[in-house]
Amino acid sequence: MKTKKSFAGCLGRSELMGIDACTQCGECLKFCPVQEVTGDLSVSPPEKIRQFREFIKATDSLKAKLLGPDKIDDKLLKDFAKAVFECTTCGACGEHCTVGIHTQRLWPMLRREMVRRGLGPMGSQAEYPGNVEKTGNVYGKPAEERFTPWFPEGVEVAERSDMAYYAGCTGAYESQPMVRGDARVLGAIGRPFTMLPPEDEVCCGFPMFITGQHDSLEGLVKRLTDAYASRGVETLVCSCPCCVNMMSREWPIFYGKKLPFKIRHITQFVADSIKNGKLKITKELNERLIYHDPCYLSRGVGVIEEPREVLRSIPGVTLLEFDRHGKASRCCGAGGAARKVYHENAIAIGRLAIDEAVEKKADRLILSCPACYEKVNEAMEGHDKKVRITDIMELLAELL
Amino acid sequence: MGIALVIAFYISGAIFLWKTVWRFVLWGRAVSETPPSGRSGLASGVLDVVFLGRLHNVNPGLWWGEWFFHVSFVLVLLRHLVYFFNPVPSWVAAIQPYGVVAGYVLPASLLYIFIWRFAVERREYLSYYNLFLTLMLLAISVSGLVLRLVVRTDLVSAKEFVMGALTFMPVRELPGNWLFLLHLVLVLALVPLLPTHIFTAPFTLLEARRREEERPLHED
Numbered sequence: 242m243k244t245k246k247s248f249a250g251c252l253g254r255s256e257l258m259g260i261d262a263c264t265q266c267g268e269c270l271k272f273c274p275v276q277e278v279t280g281d282l283s284v285s286p287p288e289k290i291r292q293f294r295e296f297i298k299a300t301d302s303l304k305a306k307l308l309g310p311d312k313i314d315d316k317l318l319k320d321f322a323k324a325v326f327e328c329t330t331c332g333a334c335g336e337h338c339t340v341g342i343h344t345q346r347l348w349p350m351l352r353r354e355m356v357r358r359g360l361g362p363m364g365s366q367a368e369y370p371g372n373v374e375k376t377g378n379v380y381g382k383p384a385e386e387r388f389t390p391w392f393p394e395g396v397e398v399a400e401r402s403d404m405a406y407y408a409g410c411t412g413a414y415e416s417q418p419m420v421r422g423d424a425r426v427l428g429a430i431g432r433p434f435t436m437l438p439p440e441d442e443v444c445c446g447f448p449m450f451i452t453g454q455h456d457s458l459e460g461l462v463k464r465l466t467d468a469y470a471s472r473g474v475e476t477l478v479c480s481c482p483c484c485v486n487m488m489s490r491e492w493p494i495f496y497g498k499k500l501p502f503k504i505r506h507i508t509q510f511v512a513d514s515i516k517n518g519k520l521k522i523t524k525e526l527n528e529r530l531i532y533h534d535p536c537y538l539s540r541g542v543g544v545i546e547e548p549r550e551v552l553r554s555i556p557g558v559t560l561l562e563f564d565r566h567g568k569a570s571r572c573c574g575a576g577g578a579a580r581k582v583y584h585e586n587a588i589a590i591g592r593l594a595i596d597e598a599v600e601k602k603a604d605r606l607i608l609s610c611p612a613c614y615e616k617v618n619e620a621m622e623g624h625d626k627k628v629r630i631t632d633i634m635e636l637l638a639e640l641l
Numbered sequence: 642m643g644i645a646l647v648i649a650f651y652i653s654g655a656i657f658l659w660k661t662v663w664r665f666v667l668w669g670r671a672v673s674e675t676p677p678s679g680r681s682g683l684a685s686g687v688l689d690v691v692f693l694g695r696l697h698n699v700n701p702g703l704w705w706g707e708w709f710f711h712v713s714f715v716l717v718l719l720r721h722l723v724y725f726f727n728p729v730p731s732w733v734a735a736i737q738p739y740g741v742v743a744g745y746v747l748p749a750s751l752l753y754i755f756i757w758r759f760a761v762e763r764r765e766y767l768s769y770y771n772l773f774l775t776l777m778l779l780a781i782s783v784s785g786l787v788l789r790l791v792v793r794t795d796l797v798s799a800k801e802f803v804m805g806a807l808t809f810m811p812v813r814e815l816p817g818n819w820l821f822l823l824h825l826v827l828v829l830a831l832v833p834l835l836p837t838h839i840f841t842a843p844f845t846l847l848e849a850r851r852r853e854e855e856r857p858l859h860e861d
Contacts, residue, residue, distance in 0.1 A: 253671055254672065262844070265768035266768075267764060268696070268700055288766075291768070301667060302663065337698075338849075339693070341689070341849025485858065489857040505858060542856065543853070
């Protein structure tokens with residue numbers, strides 16, 4: 242393919258400098274979950290960066306400007322697109338990068354470039370924008386079913402409040418025990434909170450952002466931000482790490498200015514409520530719990546201690562740690578919207594978490610991300626090792 | 642032959658300069674989507690740059706070789722400024738003893754890196770570009786050391802050659818001996834191949850620290 246479209250065109254300065262900064266040392270390979278289960282070096286982070294440098298040279302070097310762009314092999318481009326979309330965007334490579342490249346943002350930007358060239362998104366990812374436009378969620382499920390199947394009876398939702406709760410699409414449609422737990426815990430704390438009606442609580446934009454389909458994002462972000470602002474919201478609470486990451490890191494960019502409210506992960510709000518006595522956990526739980534840090538919560542926005550504070554506040558609990566935890570945690574396989582497309586990788590990666598939890602003799606594997614919840618549960622089907630999987634708020638709600 | 646070396650000198654410098662300018666233009670044209678940096682994480686970021694802190698965290702064994710390599714490379718480079726100035730500035734003169742010691746450390750650190758990567762860690766991933774650069778730097782540093790210890794060369798003619806090329810009044814005679822010529826040709830071949838991270842890695846390291854310390858969910 243001979244293309245005049247610049248490969249550098251849709252990258253920001255930080256991404257371009259990140260691509261140039263890679264030393265090809267290969268240290269990141271030790272932490273890449275896709276490498277761990279596929280062993281395919283062609284999809285490794287340094288190889289993707291090396292290849293993309295070649296693409297930039299082909300369209301943006303002096304030679305390309307004077308004599309025309311170099312021909313790029315179609316297969317090479319397709320293989321590159323597959324490698325970029327096969328990634329779970331967990332950011333472990335960037336966390337362990339010797340020069341600190343922000344790969345959790347770089348990979349989605351390279352995906353955007355592939356989408357611009359018609360080489361992405363992959364499989365069902367292409368349906369996301371259309372589904373969101375029609376139904377408000379990426380799964381194309383009816384908006385009226387967003388809350389009713391799981392929202393607990395007896396929990397009050399205020400019309401207006403300084404605090405709002407955003408359930409998110411994956412929680413609401415695919416990991417309902419998790420969001421039911423959120424609502425029950427919020428209800429128990431007793432601080433009034435508001436929610437948007439189901440037809441207005443649309444997708445936060447993360448699935449489109451992560452798959453490089455950015456066209457509708459500005460509209461979505463403005464719609465949601467203005468809706469919460471109009472209800473007097475000062476703090477927006479959410480339990481989905483991907484939504485929280487999108488809201489705090491990307492929304493201000495698409496909104497064009499600072500958001501009119503703060504974003505908080507639900508474990509932050511709950512940990513504060515436990516500290517100031519608004520939530521008391523009285524029931525005992527004599528179990529060994531192992532907590533898995535979601536990539537977009539720990540590496541993404543640095544929420545590491547609060548979930549542990551919440552779990553330690555449960556009487557009788559013994560808290561275990563994965564070998565790789567906190568910012569160094571290993572992806573569960575569900576990230577980067579790759580779980581539905583590269584299903585086998587996701588299952589194999591998810592089983593690594595299950596195996597370690599079983600090896601450490603945990604009674605429960607505690608998750609705090611709807612995508613992890615959905616995929617790790619799926620990974621356990623047909624697997625020879627078993628551990629009870631519970632979301633952190635689902636667990637707390639059981640003990641109220 | 643002398644004039645061919647002068648032409649190589651200019652070509653090498655021109656390619657390096659062009660590649661550098663091209664990169665800066667590319668970065669300059671790109672939009673900056675992230676908010677302005679501020680100063681958070683600056684001090685720890687600078688420490689990361691000077692002491693290669695992130696490498697130390699992920700691979701302490703390799704860190705020894707890499708840190709000594711980078712420091713000795715800079716010192717050797719600064720020591721060679723003696724051939725680029727007339728009169729020689731006092732700080733360049735002051736750095737000479739350190740540069741001499743660095744001249745021994747440089748090949749030793751490269752050998753260490755080589756052994757660590759290939760014999761101790763037995764890496765699966767191999768960048769041929771890195772391997773080529775390592776071997777090239779090893780050849781340059783070893784030839785430089787041999788020039789200092791065994792096959793002495795005429796440094797006056799070497800300086801005349803460099804100064805002549807720099808002032809666009811090239812000397813036609815070949816400087817030094819065969820080993821010096823080999824050393825110089827390898828350096829001229831290395832200059833256009835210098836990795837781009839020498840410009841960008843300090844930036845990404847500072848940015849990484851800023852991101853770590855920003856923590857948007859913990860702001861009031």
